[in-house]
Amino acid sequence: MSNKLPQAFRHPYAFNPNFETSVAYFCMEYAIDQSLKIYSGGLGFLAGSHMRSAFDQKQNLIGIGILWKYGYYDQFKKEDRKMGVLFQEKLYHFLEDTNIKFTIKIAGNDVWVKAYYLNPKTFGTAPLFLLSTDVPENDYLARSTTFKLYDSDPKAKIAQCMVLGLGGAKLLEELNYDTEVYHFNEAHALSAVFNWLPKMGKEKLKEKLVFTTHTPEEAGNEKHDLNILRELGFFNGLPTERVREFTNTDGFEFNHSLVALKLARKANGVSKLHGEVAQEMWAHYEGICPITHITNAQNKKYWADERIEKARQDNDLNALKARKREMKQYLFDEVANQTGKLFNPDVFTMVWARRFAEYKRADLITRDAERFEELMKNSKYPVQIIFAGKPYPMDYNAIRTYDFLVELSHKYKNMSVLAGYELHLSNKLKDGSDVWLNNPRVTREASGTSGMTAAMNGSINFSTNDGWIREFEEISPESVYTLPIIDHTLPHYDQDKMDLANLYKILENEILPLYYGDNDAWFRKVHKSMSDVVPFFDSDRMASDYYTKLYNI
Numbered sequence: 001m002s003n004k005l006p007q008a009f010r011h012p013y014a015f016n017p018n019f020e021t022s023v024a025y026f027c028m029e030y031a032i033d034q035s036l037k038i039y040s041g042g043l044g045f046l047a048g049s050h051m052r053s054a055f056d057q058k059q060n061l062i063g064i065g066i067l068w069k070y071g072y073y074d075q076f077k078k079e080d081r082k083m084g085v086l087f088q089e090k091l092y093h094f095l096e097d098t099n100i101k102f103t104i105k106i107a108g109n110d111v112w113v114k115a116y117y118l119n120p121k122t123f124g125t126a127p128l129f130l131l132s133t134d135v136p137e138n139d140y141l142a143r144s145t146t147f148k149l150y151d152s153d154p155k156a157k158i159a160q161c162m163v164l165g166l167g168g169a170k171l172l173e174e175l176n177y178d179t180e181v182y183h184f185n186e187a188h189a190l191s192a193v194f195n196w197l198p199k200m201g202k203e204k205l206k207e208k209l210v211f212t213t214h215t216p217e218e219a220g221n222e223k224h225d226l227n228i229l230r231e232l233g234f235f236n237g238l239p240t241e242r243v244r245e246f247t248n249t250d251g252f253e254f255n256h257s258l259v260a261l262k263l264a265r266k267a268n269g270v271s272k273l274h275g276e277v278a279q280e281m282w283a284h285y286e287g288i289c290p291i292t293h294i295t296n297a298q299n300k301k302y303w304a305d306e307r308i309e310k311a312r313q314d315n316d317l318n319a320l321k322a323r324k325r326e327m328k329q330y331l332f333d334e335v336a337n338q339t340g341k342l343f344n345p346d347v348f349t350m351v352w353a354r355r356f357a358e359y360k361r362a363d364l365i366t367r368d369a370e371r372f373e374e375l376m377k378n379s380k381y382p383v384q385i386i387f388a389g390k391p392y393p394m395d396y397n398a399i400r401t402y403d404f405l406v407e408l409s410h411k412y413k414n415m416s417v418l419a420g421y422e423l424h425l426s427n428k429l430k431d432g433s434d435v436w437l438n439n440p441r442v443t444r445e446a447s448g449t450s451g452m453t454a455a456m457n458g459s460i461n462f463s464t465n466d467g468w469i470r471e472f473e474e475i476s477p478e479s480v481y482t483l484p485i486i487d488h489t490l491p492h493y494d495q496d497k498m499d500l501a502n503l504y505k506i507l508e509n510e511i512l513p514l515y516y517g518d519n520d521a522w523f524r525k526v527h528k529s530m531s532d533v534v535p536f537f538d539s540d541r542m543a544s545d546y547y548t549k550l551y552n553i
Contacts, residue, residue, distance in 0.1 A: 001178035009098070009127055009175070011060065012120050018544070019059035021551045024179040025050070025126075026064050026168050026189035028160075029072075029149060033123050034423040037071035037090050038130070040149055040390070041355040042449055043214055045426075046270075047185060049299035049449075053543035054126035056301065062179075064168040064189075066160065067095070067116055067130035068149045073393045075419045077338075081410075082403040083419070085393045087148060094122055095130065100174045104166045105233045106159050111145065112137040113167045115174070131167045152394040158224065158232050165191030166236055181551045184211045184264075187222070187256040193263055194236040197246050202263070210550045211264040211289075213257055215446045216277050217359070221257040229254055248287055261288040266550055269293045270447040271467045277443055294549055295468055296447040297542035300534055303453040305431055312458075312530045317523045324434075324458045324526070331432025334425070335386065339409070339416045347414070348515050349384040350462070351433035351454075353421060356391035356398040359444040363401050364500055365437070366408060371504050376412045381512035388418040388429060430454040435481075435511065438463035439503065441495055442488045455479075455533040458526050462511065464499060468537065476532035479525060481506050 003022060004010070029044035030036070032051060039045065047063070054061045074086040100115040114135050118128040133145040144156075151157045169192040172179065184190065196205050214220060226249070229235060235243050243249065247259045261267055261282055267289050269275035275293025282288050305327060311319035325345045332343040343349065356362050365385075366372050375383055387405050391398030402417070409415040418425065430436065436454035438445075438461065445467040452468065455461060462481040463469045473480050483502045486495060515522050535541055 001173075002176050003178055003180075005062070005127070005177050006175060009117060009129075011058075011127060013058045015060045016058040019054075019057060019061075019547050021060060021181060021547065021553075022179040023059075023061040023181040023183055023551055024064055024168070024172060024177075025061055025183045025185060026164060026192065027185040028066065028164060028188040029068075030063065030065050030128065031423055032118070032125055032128075035094075036092065036118075036123075037422065038065065038068045038149065040072040040392075042447075043186060045298065045423075045449055046214075046296050048125075049297065049302065049539040050543055050546075051125040051128060052123075052299040052302055053539040055120055055124050056299075057540060057543055059126060059543060059547070061126045063126055063128040064164070064171060065128065065130050066146050066149075066164055067092075067132040067134075069132070069134050069147045072149045072390065075390050075421065077406075077419050081406050083391070083399050083406070092116075094118075098129070100171065101135070102167075102170050102174055104162065104170060105237070106142070106145070106162055107232050109142070111142045111163075113163060113170070115171055129171060131163055131171065133163060150392070154224070155228070155232060158229065158234060161188045162191045162232070162234055165189040165193075166195055168192055169195035180208065182209045183546075183550070184209070184260055186212065186214050186220070187260045190256050190260055191234050191236065193246075193259075194234070194238050194243070198238065202246055205263060206265050206289075207553070209264045211260040211267040212270065212294075213261075213267060213278055213291075213446075214270055216274070216281055216444065217357075221255065223253050223255045226252045226254045258282070258285060258288070261285070261291070264289045265553075267291045268550060270296045271471065273443070273467060273470050274446040277446075292549055294542060294545045295471055295537075296449050297537045297539040298449050298452045298456075299540075300456055300538040303427065303430070304456040308431075308458050309456075309530075312527055315527070317520060317527065320458065320523055320527060321519075324523075327431035327457065328434075329432075331386075331428045334418065334428055335416050338418050341413055341416050343384050343414070343416075344382075347382045347384050348434050348512060349386065349432065350435040350437050351386045351388070351429050351459075352437040352439075353386070353388040353418075353426065353429045354438070354448075354450050356389045356395070356402055358397065360440045361496065361499075362387060362389065363405060364439045364496065365503060366405070367496065367500055368504070375504075375507075376414060378512075381508075381516050382414070383512070384414045386416050386418060386429065386433070388421045388425060390421050426450070427453075430459055431457045433459040434515065435460050435462045438469070439483070439499060440464055440466055441492070441499075442466045442485060452533055452537040455529045455537075458530060460511075460525060460529055462506070472533065472537065475536060476528060479529035479532050481511060
């Protein structure tokens, strides 16, 4: 095996001496450009920024992912304005055919896997290889493995993870490329270890493998019956006894994150708080690796508006105000297009936009109907509120919450719910918001990143004190509004009631009076927030940290 990629796929730069260790970065999704719809949410946004910063810093890193034929899904409004789900074939003429094709075994059958290549020069990323089973040699079932990101059928999703893991390991063999580090960004690629373990042994693998865990949520730490995994070929033909020996697994429950923590040399959570939560969460298991933290970040070069950034650099509050007003109007054009409502750029605008998940509490601000009514009809301090986000297409509770907000918005000309939350809309929402609302239950949001890019574009974060926000508040306490920390062991009803009361208290007594009472002071806060969110929450710092804390031995 060579320590260099084939000439056709090499990095278009000489490596920075600080980042010469070769890394293969395995991730289920990447949000790199609006035109490449192979992502669902935060994990993809994070991976996309990582790949951009790896390129900017001239790092010796390649990405391995999957080319999802239908992406996650296309979100639209149905006839009754409620949420619709469309799976539409995506076409990518800018991807290059590597002419690499090989088979892996899934459920005892040979499944052909084809590799495509995203040239680093196309979007300014580290080299990215995307795997697909949508080839003529496969039957429909095999072809459909890489159709939908996070398929709702458990066995289909296991097969998808096998394409990323076993397929990614096989790709490295086809490239004749021996990397020094394997980085699993979440445990989706875990099946790869069962390609490597018989060839290099547990100790050698442990030297090479690092692991990032992104969530304490149950859904993000998958468990499966060991016999089902064996039947599907997840263990690459290894006998069950050998699997137990390698992974130190008893019983028949196979916990993917736990096994990754046992086999890796080192792991990390994605914020300081999440690192602590992860250490506590896994502490009672034997044989896990050390868990540090590397706080998530986003690529400023991609996300930040150049004109508002220049106003910040010039310390020109008038230019900052003027550009912010223009950016709000761009967002409001989208609001008008989708909802027929004309928002006013001179009115305070708050945005809640991210993945719809129960713990993120999209509808929290609406749960006190009387106070919400008063807020929406406040003539002294007028407010505009925008919601957006993509629930998992089979999460009917999350879709119900989205549809409830749509129905509620019909009552108010100053409330809207938008569809199509991908990179372009995400950027508009961050550019056009005065306040970026974030209210997950504390300790459940491992990091969160959307508020970072909102801050880069002149939006003030208003959040529960969770994830990355806790670190931002330490750096710049005057730049963020945070809810008081409450006892997160209380029943959810009590937590929600207390957080909601504190949310309204801060919004009504601090945020709105400052915005309307002393607009210069508001924009000084905006300037401070923009200045302090970088460099720490720019992904250049994060990509560098992965080398110093995880990759370099």
